[in-house]
Amino acid sequence: MGNLFRSEEMTLCQLFLQSEAAYACVSELGELGLVQFRDLNPDVNAFQRKFVNEVRRCDEMERKLRYLEKEIKKDGIPMLDTGENPEAPQPREMIDLEATFEKLENELREVNQNAEALKRNFLELTELKHILRKTQVFFDEAEYGCYPTYYSSSQMADPSREEEQVTLLGEEGLRAGGQALKLGFVAGVILRERIPAFERMLWRACRGNVFLRQAEIETPLEDPSSGDNVFKSVFIIFFQGDQLKTRVKKICEGFRATLYPCPEAPADRREMAMGVMTRLEDLNTVLGQTQDHRHRVLVAAAKNIKNWFVKVRKIKAIYHTLNLFNLDVTQKCLIAECWVPVLDLETIQLALRRGTERSGSSVPPILNRMESFEDPPTYNRTNKFTYGFQVLIDAYGVATYREVNPAPYTIITFPFLFAIMFGDLGHGLLMALFAGWMVLREKPLAAKKSDSEIWNIFFGGRYVILLMGLFSMYTGFVYNDIFSKSLNIFGSYWTVNYNKSTVVTNKDLQLNPSTDDYYQHPYPIGLDPVWQVAENKIIFMNAYKMKISIIVGVFHMLFGVCLSLWNYMYFRKRISIFCEFIPQMIFLCFLFLYMVILMFIKWTCYGPKTDDVKTSPYCAPSILITFINMVLFNENSAPEVCDQYMYSGQRPFQMLLVVIALLCIPWMLFAKPMLTIRNQRRMHVLLNSNHQNHAVGSENGDAEAALAQGQIPPPLPPHKEEEELPIGEILIHQGIHTIEYVLGSVSHTASYLRLWALSLAHAQLSEVLWNMVLRNGLMFEGWVGGIALWITFAIWSTLTVAILVLMEGLSAFLHTLRLHWVEFQSKFYQGMGYDFQPFSFEAILDSAAQAPEE
Numbered sequence: 001m002g003n004l005f006r007s008e009e010m011t012l013c014q015l016f017l018q019s020e021a022a023y024a025c026v027s028e029l030g031e032l033g034l035v036q037f038r039d040l041n042p043d044v045n046a047f048q049r050k051f052v053n054e055v056r057r058c059d060e061m062e063r064k065l066r067y068l069e070k071e072i073k074k075d076g077i078p079m080l081d082t083g084e085n086p087e088a089p090q091p092r093e094m095i096d097l098e099a100t101f102e103k104l105e106n107e108l109r110e111v112n113q114n115a116e117a118l119k120r121n122f123l124e125l126t127e128l129k130h131i132l133r134k135t136q137v138f139f140d141e142a143e144y145g146c147y148p149t150y151y152s153s154s155q156m157a158d159p160s161r162e163e164e165q166v167t168l169l170g171e172e173g174l175r176a177g178g179q180a181l182k183l184g185f186v187a188g189v190i191l192r193e194r195i196p197a198f199e200r201m202l203w204r205a206c207r208g209n210v211f212l213r214q215a216e217i218e219t220p221l222e223d224p225s226s227g228d229n230v231f232k233s234v235f236i237i238f239f240q241g242d243q244l245k246t247r248v249k250k251i252c253e254g255f256r257a258t259l260y261p262c263p264e265a266p267a268d269r270r271e272m273a274m275g276v277m278t279r280l281e282d283l284n285t286v287l288g289q290t291q292d293h294r295h296r297v298l299v300a301a302a303k304n305i306k307n308w309f310v311k312v313r314k315i316k317a318i319y320h321t322l323n324l325f326n327l328d329v330t331q332k333c334l335i336a337e338c339w340v341p342v343l344d345l346e347t348i349q350l351a352l353r354r355g356t357e358r359s360g361s362s363v364p365p366i367l368n369r370m371e372s373f374e375d376p377p378t379y380n381r382t383n384k385f386t387y388g389f390q391v392l393i394d395a396y397g398v399a400t401y402r403e404v405n406p407a408p409y410t411i412i413t414f415p416f417l418f419a420i421m422f423g424d425l426g427h428g429l430l431m432a433l434f435a436g437w438m439v440l441r442e443k444p445l446a447a448k449k450s451d452s453e454i455w456n457i458f459f460g461g462r463y464v465i466l467l468m469g470l471f472s473m474y475t476g477f478v479y480n481d482i483f484s485k486s487l488n489i490f491g492s493y494w495t496v497n498y499n500k501s502t503v504v505t506n507k508d509l510q511l512n513p514s515t516d517d518y519y520q521h522p523y524p525i526g527l528d529p530v531w532q533v534a535e536n537k538i539i540f541m542n543a544y545k546m547k548i549s550i551i552v553g554v555f556h557m558l559f560g561v562c563l564s565l566w567n568y569m570y571f572r573k574r575i576s577i578f579c580e581f582i583p584q585m586i587f588l589c590f591l592f593l594y595m596v597i598l599m600f601i602k603w604t605c606y607g608p609k610t611d612d613v614k615t616s617p618y619c620a621p622s623i624l625i626t627f628i629n630m631v632l633f634n635e636n637s638a639p640e641v642c643d644q645y646m647y648s649g650q651r652p653f654q655m656l657l658v659v660i661a662l663l664c665i666p667w668m669l670f671a672k673p674m675l676t677i678r679n680q681r682r683m684h685v686l687l688n689s690n691h692q693n694h695a696v697g698s699e700n701g702d703a704e705a706a707l708a709q710g711q712i713p714p715p716l717p718p719h720k721e722e723e724e725l726p727i728g729e730i731l732i733h734q735g736i737h738t739i740e741y742v743l744g745s746v747s748h749t750a751s752y753l754r755l756w757a758l759s760l761a762h763a764q765l766s767e768v769l770w771n772m773v774l775r776n777g778l779m780f781e782g783w784v785g786g787i788a789l790w791i792t793f794a795i796w797s798t799l800t801v802a803i804l805v806l807m808e809g810l811s812a813f814l815h816t817l818r819l820h821w822v823e824f825q826s827k828f829y830q831g832m833g834y835d836f837q838p839f840s841f842e843a844i845l846d847s848a849a850q851a852p853e854e
Helices: 019-032 052-074 093-143 159-175 192-205 242-254 266-302 305-322 342-359 387-396 407-422 425-440 442-448 453-460 462-479 500-505 529-533 537-570 574-605 623-632 650-700 703-709 727-751 754-777 782-827 841-850
Strands: 010-018 184-191 211-216 232-239 258-260 333-341 366-370
Touching: 010 019, 010 342, 019 305, 019 333, 019 342, 019 841, 052 093, 052 266, 052 305, 093 184, 093 211, 093 232, 093 258, 093 266, 093 305, 184 192, 184 242, 192 211, 192 232, 192 242, 232 242, 305 841, 333 342, 342 366, 387 407, 387 453, 387 462, 387 782, 407 425, 407 462, 407 537, 407 754, 407 782, 425 442, 425 462, 425 782, 442 453, 453 462, 529 537, 537 574, 537 727, 537 754, 537 782, 574 623, 574 650, 574 727, 623 650, 650 727, 727 782, 754 782
Parallel strands: none
Antiparallel strands: 010 333, 010 366, 184 232, 184 258, 211 232
């Protein structure tokens, strides 16, 4: 039971493993996840350790698996995840895994290369097919005089084409008249977006002595290198002379245009087109077979790739851990040092035996406990319920080894303080339903492993949200507040005894609680629903919630100070008990707990139903003014008919409390430093006398015997918290601690007023949202009212969830977190430890699954 409220007791152990059994034993410890190994080779480079080659082999296998995974995802093949957790393979199985991965990678790369070559060939044939089709259209148009290929005198005489022909053939060619000229041409394919620049370059480089025709290819073509769809265009360029031909080809090469041979004769073009179509059909068949083979390979790999990843990562983690070990002189034994929980030593011994039996070794492992003055790691056992609360505590700082763990108390105090600020039955119900859904479906939701950080935060804290919702429902029931409205369960205990004309003619009416005609007795639980329609509702709720906040805050801080006593008793710090805990408790109780007691005295001694005017609400003193007068030693002021104080002897008693509380300040400031300095001097004298006795005994040869018999205790290194410090540092440290506590007691008490402020703000926002939105939809009648109510309800519900549940919930959560971290934990919690990080396959696989893809 003690381990629930403190971290686990840890011990440093030395582990001796035979080299043949080390792999299997570490594998068993990884499955167990209860051992944190220390690096015994901190000065050795990572590339100079014993098992670096094995780690490199695992890295290479991981690379191959990532390549396979990438190809599987590219094809959209589902990867089978059976949820199995295979054991780490034996070292001899690594060769089989490497051979399997090598074979798959080579086969897949070869298939991909062949497929890429076939796709490139298919692309070339497809482009050639389009060229033959488009150029045939160009040449058919030429026969009807659209543009010249072989110019005759009749074609040259066409005045509508004179300008184009002058540009292409020149003035001398145009004058040639009856002599026909033959033009050369090239045809090819270019990306569609490069056409404008390509055309301008041709015009400028060839000085307008070329003729370009282009046509778009309607269907996109697949790029074999990237797999993207690209849009291209077919072009044909007419020119005259070899010089222009060379220039045109260089320009095409610069724009990465692909040129294809195109016969001049129509018959040759038709024959080539038929051959291209035949080859395309054959390529389609071969490509289909290649894709089918690739798909079969990937489907077979997808069935096992999850298990392969688990096996490889486990192997890599084992060898990485073995690199932390030391070799003995004989090179046959591995030596390790590790932190382990004391309660799990027997479980660890059993795991080591299983590993030895698996390896077939005849030498059992040896696990020895070691004495160490190093601070052990902090290990708090958690389950799925307590994990979220432990994370909230560790976010402030990991607990010092074996100090009180606030998480068990936070399970109650955190949702309760949140609920005081968020008290609304309806909003709490929404939060509880959402958290309950996550709790009921936690297994399928956890199996999905979402990459959304926000969702993972919500899901990880599902039990925290569930308790916050349930507690908010309780405080909302006490506040009698559900979506800014009240529940009239028991009926109001206030009665309106005015006649109808009085009620109609007067806007504000008061109900006198001093008579039974207006007020019978208090509501059974929570607030009377009549306060929902009262004009002085805010004044009443302010006074009520403000006092509740102070009462809860003072008891919360007192509980934190009491937990510090538990720490001092456990660590046997008697000086801290008498010089810190007792004066802190006196200071807090004599001032702030006394103020809380005055609140209860006021509630019980002053009321409306009394015949004595001195105990009527008229004479009830202000607690705040009374507390200020108490600290300043001033007398209370009261009306003549009222008593000056709440009870007899109040003023001298209050003065005594203040004086004693003030005396606690020098008590906290000087007592501990003085006792610490005195103890250090005594320790010096004791150590000097022991050393002198040890020197005399060495001369007589008796010191070793006395030391061996335990008559003279060996000198121990000082504890970390008992190390000798200069007197100035001790006084400064204690002064800071004292000032922080004294001023913090005042500021922390005032800080709990945020419970009242946020509760008031939440209630007012809820009321404003009801009056400004949903109420408008209820003012219409008939079918118009139905439509208006549907629209206003949609707006109201959206704003309720977005503003009041999410934003206000986040605000209340952060304020609750601050109250625990600063006001509560500062009284006893140091948080100077470091987390226990055991060698665990589960943690390694989870971190690998959450890591971003490369």
